Amino acid sequence: CSAASSLKEDIREGMGMNDSKEASDSIDVREILDRRISEAMLRAFGDSAADADPMLTAATKEEFGDYQCNAAMSFAKKMKQKPRDVAAKIVEELQIADLCTEPQIAGPGFINLTLSTEFIQSKLRLMLNDKDRLGIEKKNPPQRIVVDFSSPNVAKEMHVGHLRSTIIGESICRLLEFLGHEVIRLNHIGDWGTQFGMLILYLKQVAPEVIKGEEVDLGDLVAFYKKAKVKFDENDEFKSNARKEVVELQAENEESMAAWRHLCEQSRKEFKKIYDELDITFEERGESFYNPYLKDVITSLQEQGLAVEDGGAQVVFLDGIANRDGSSQGLIVQKSDGGFMYSTTDLAAMRYRADVDRAERILYVTDVGQAFHFEQVFQVARRAGFVSDTVSLEHVPFGLVLGEDGKKFKTRSGATVKLKDLLDEAVSRAEADIVARLKAEDREESEEFIRSSSRKVGLSAVVYADLKTTRTSNYRFSFDKMLALQGNTAPYMLYAYARIQGINRKVGSEDLDLPSVDVVLDDISEKSLARHLIRLPRILAELEVELKPHTLCDYIFELSQKFNQFYERCSIANAESEELKRSRLALAQLTARVLKLSLHLLDIKPLERL
Ligand code: ARG
Numbered sequence: 001c002s003a004a005s006s007l008k009e010d011i012r013e014g015m016g017m018n019d020s021k022e023a024s025d026s027i028d029v030r031e032i033l034d035r036r037i038s039e040a041m042l043r044a045f046g047d048s049a050a051d052a053d054p055m056l057t058a059a060t061k062e063e064f065g066d067y068q069c070n071a072a073m074s075f076a077k078k079m080k081q082k083p084r085d086v087a088a089k090i091v092e093e094l095q096i097a098d099l100c101t102e103p104q105i106a107g108p109g110f111i112n113l114t115l116s117t118e119f120i121q122s123k124l125r126l127m128l129n130d131k132d133r134l135g136i137e138k139k140n141p142p143q144r145i146v147v148d149f150s151s152p153n154v155a156k157e158m159h160v161g162h163l164r165s166t167i168i169g170e171s172i173c174r175l176l177e178f179l180g181h182e183v184i185r186l187n188h189i190g191d192w193g194t195q196f197g198m199l200i201l202y203l204k205q206v207a208p209e210v211i212k213g214e215e216v217d218l219g220d221l222v223a224f225y226k227k228a229k230v231k232f233d234e235n236d237e238f239k240s241n242a243r244k245e246v247v248e249l250q251a252e253n254e255e256s257m258a259a260w261r262h263l264c265e266q267s268r269k270e271f272k273k274i275y276d277e278l279d280i281t282f283e284e285r286g287e288s289f290y291n292p293y294l295k296d297v298i299t300s301l302q303e304q305g306l307a308v309e310d311g312g313a314q315v316v317f318l319d320g321i322a323n324r325d326g327s328s329q330g331l332i333v334q335k336s337d338g339g340f341m342y343s344t345t346d347l348a349a350m351r352y353r354a355d356v357d358r359a360e361r362i363l364y365v366t367d368v369g370q371a372f373h374f375e376q377v378f379q380v381a382r383r384a385g386f387v388s389d390t391v392s393l394e395h396v397p398f399g400l401v402l403g404e405d406g407k408k409f410k411t412r413s414g415a416t417v418k419l420k421d422l423l424d425e426a427v428s429r430a431e432a433d434i435v436a437r438l439k440a441e442d443r444e445e446s447e448e449f450i451r452s453s454s455r456k457v458g459l460s461a462v463v464y465a466d467l468k469t470t471r472t473s474n475y476r477f478s479f480d481k482m483l484a485l486q487g488n489t490a491p492y493m494l495y496a497y498a499r500i501q502g503i504n505r506k507v508g509s510e511d512l513d514l515p516s517v518d519v520v521l522d523d524i525s526e527k528s529l530a531r532h533l534i535r536l537p538r539i540l541a542e543l544e545v546e547l548k549p550h551t552l553c554d555y556i557f558e559l560s561q562k563f564n565q566f567y568e569r570c571s572i573a574n575a576e577s578e579e580l581k582r583s584r585l586a587l588a589q590l591t592a593r594v595l596k597l598s599l600h601l602l603d604i605k606p607l608e609r610l
Contacts, residue, residue: 028541029534033056033096034054036094038054041071041075053071055070064112069090084109100113120531124590127534134536136178142179144181144184144360144361148363149168149363151188152267155225156225156267157416164398168549172365179544187285188286188287189284192288195225197242201245202227210224221263246339270420274423278463287345290348298340304385316380319379319383342373343377346377347386350362360391361394363394364394368399397471403477427455428454433485456605457491457494458483460490464493464602465482490604492557493560494606497592498610500591502609506573512589520584526566529566532562533587535555540552552598555598572585
């Protein structure tokens with residue numbers, strides 16, 4: 001509300017501002033229109049419109065224009081006037097000639113707004129002028145943003161859930177980085193906990209060479225872990241010795257620590273294979289990193305009266321979160337045996353990120369199953385003052401990965417799918433597709449071309465299929481669907497990009513001086529493509545807030561469809577005039593640049609030829 005009223009003040013002050021300057025800089029169109037409508041309402045209705053919402057939405061159909069303003073309808077109620085009369089008054093005061101054609105009042109009182117050709121051309125010019133950023137300015141001032149993602153566990157398989165976190169997290173990092181923010185990419189690996197006592201003890205007994213430093217496959221490590229767990233549950237002596245082993249580890253006994261470090265190293269190697277395939281780098285700060293800060297978290301919670309003893313454990317009772325019987329739910333922060341919890345580590349980590357990293361926004365990319373965990377730790381961190389109110393804490397949840405049959409994602413034999421195998425399979429299927437296609441087209445290509453294109457297509461398919469799914473929905477993993485050449489898939493997008501680049505090469509646009517081209521928008525398909533191109537800043541601005549990469553996938557899918565329609569109707573090579581040819585080439589090149597940038601933000605590097 002305070003932000004809204006300060007915007008109104010800005011508007012009052014700026015009523016006499018130079019409109020055409022504002023319209024030609026890179027502020028997103030919707031933002032400008034929002035302002036102009038607010039201004040018009042203030043002029044038409046005075047202070048009673050001070051808090052009125054412009055209620056601007058994208059037009060539902062292209063023939064209605066670009067935007068629809070619904071303010072008149074709700075405001076009419078407040079003013080006890082007819083919506084169409086209110087709409088007429090707004091339109092009368094609306095100063096948008098530099099942006100739009102004459103506004104149209106429709107239906108019960110919608111105001112339809114259509115961007116003018118001149119305005120679209122000016123936006124295109126801005127994008128054509130700026131090869132790398134396409135007219136999108138860096139955020140000033142930038143924010144410091146922690147992105148906690150991927151975060152698999154040592155001595156456990158990195159599973160498809162971690163793959164989703166990795167892919168979504170990477171895409172979010174790329175977007176925020178592109179927008180100019182200072183991003184701290186953190187891999188919060190599960191590398192600490194009482195389970196290591198059990199595992200090390202078991203290895204000492206059955207495979208001492210492993211804890212002495214012999215190479216071990218992650219799969220074997222997971223198998224050892226499972227057997228150790230069985231023994232732990234069945235055998236009391238083993239159980240009590242495992243506890244002793246945990247004490248040794250906590251006391252940082254050198255032999256135990258060496259074993260632990262070795263186990264982490266073996267897992268890390270395996271994780272790295274996946275990160276390398278997907279071109280991902282980050283800082284590893286596992287749970288163990290926060291060990292020195294855990295005690296202090298508890299002390300601080302106790303001193304503030306937040307943590308209290310309950311059945312020997314230290315518990316923080318939560319505000320507004322009740323158990324079934326109505327009693328307040330408690331979050332255990334220290335067990336009765338003195339051990340710390342997953343949540344304790346997260347509290348310490350949050351405090352560290354706020355104090356030491358000076359983060360202003362902290363994002364956690366995990367599956368929805370952890371929503372409650374984050375709700376609890378966020379609340380405790382705030383109440384304890386570990387994180388001030390100015391810092392935004394956000395859980396970025398995603399849905400489950402399911403098999404094609406909608407059930408749990410497993411191999412045919414029922415085992416959990418190894419990520420490396422999964423990526424390899426996508427690549428080999430992509431290779432089969434490419435070889436078949438080359439044969440059908442009677443095309444000869446080098447081994448190297450086939451190998452590298454298959455890798456690109458296969459890996460991109462996995463990444464894209466994940467990102468194009470609404471983040472919070474469950475998603476069915478299907479090789480056939482993700483590798484399909486038609487539809488909203490990576491192969492489709494990669495071929496679309498390569499095809500446009502092919503056109504650009506063929507028609508010879510190397511020496512085309514893009515910024516100097518006057519783009520002609522006479523044909524409906526040219527205009528439709530252009531209108532879509534200039535939406536890019538808005539898409540990215542929304543993505544920055546909502547963190548839903550599927551909107552970018554939808555955007556580029558629609559972009560390539562619009563390009564196809566344009567290319568069908570408007571010949572580039574045989575354009576009627578040299579001017580038209582240059583104009584269409586400029587549109588084609590801009591489309592390619594928007595695609596390339598968007599794919600980059602989705603962790604996909606397109607191929608110039610495919
Ligand atoms: N290691 C956890 C898991 O596999 C994910 C950690 C997420 N990050 C965090 N700060 N809790 O479920």
